[in-house]
Amino acid sequence: MGSLQGRDAIHAEVDVKRSSKDGDRTSPKAGASATVSVRADAQGLELAFAPKLLEQATREAAAKAANPDLSSPINDVLQEATPADINDLVGFAPTLLRKIDGATLKEDRADTFEGKPARLIVLDLPMRVSSKDRDSLKHYEGSMKIWLDADGTPLAAERVQRYEGRKFLISFSTESNVSTRFQHVGSRLIAVTRTRRNTFKGFGQDNDTTVATRVTVQ
Secondary structure, three states: OHHHEOOOOEEEEEEEEEEEEEOOOOOOOOOEEEEEEEEEEOOEEEEEEOHHHHHHHHHHHHHHHHOOOOOOHHHHHHOOOOHHHHHHHOOOHHHHHHHHOOOEEEEEEEEEEOOEEEEEEEEEOOOOOOHHHHOOEEEEEEEEEEEEOOOOOEEEEEEEEEEEEEEOOEEEEEEEEEEEEEEEEOOEEEEEEEEEEEEEEEOOEEEEEEEEEEEEEO
């Protein structure tokens, strides 16, 4: 993927949608979406948010300051549109290499992707947590599937990681599922769609959060 780590200039829109659900609720909490205008080149990354969106976030923050029990869906979704995360989306090759660093090859075979021939590699991912958190973990599973075209360019990836542990005599479990589709634009590998679902159970919580992003290159 060395040829896909360039910084060709691009202009894109990134749409981010976030929804969540507590285990004791029959329906999801109010979700929200945001659109970010992105310009990226060798000089850096520039993000632009619509004034209306920022006004909504300001009103929401003021209301929550007056009543902490209120939800803050706009500000929650904006926390998913950080410069670091969007920089990853519009130049994903270094991120992908970082995520598979130290992985063990489990399978390498011919497959299909969206009806076309592809190469599938399956990796066992190493556990990366701090030494402090490692002490409380009792079980870990991590794997990633990557589909490649005939030239070795990534077409898609699916990553699953599960943790189980015990802290303060309380058991907990968490699972992360990430599905990403790629597009090769110039010297960039763009994550044109990514759906990330995180679940957590423990310490009186039962949360299920999904964040979906879409990058449209202009």
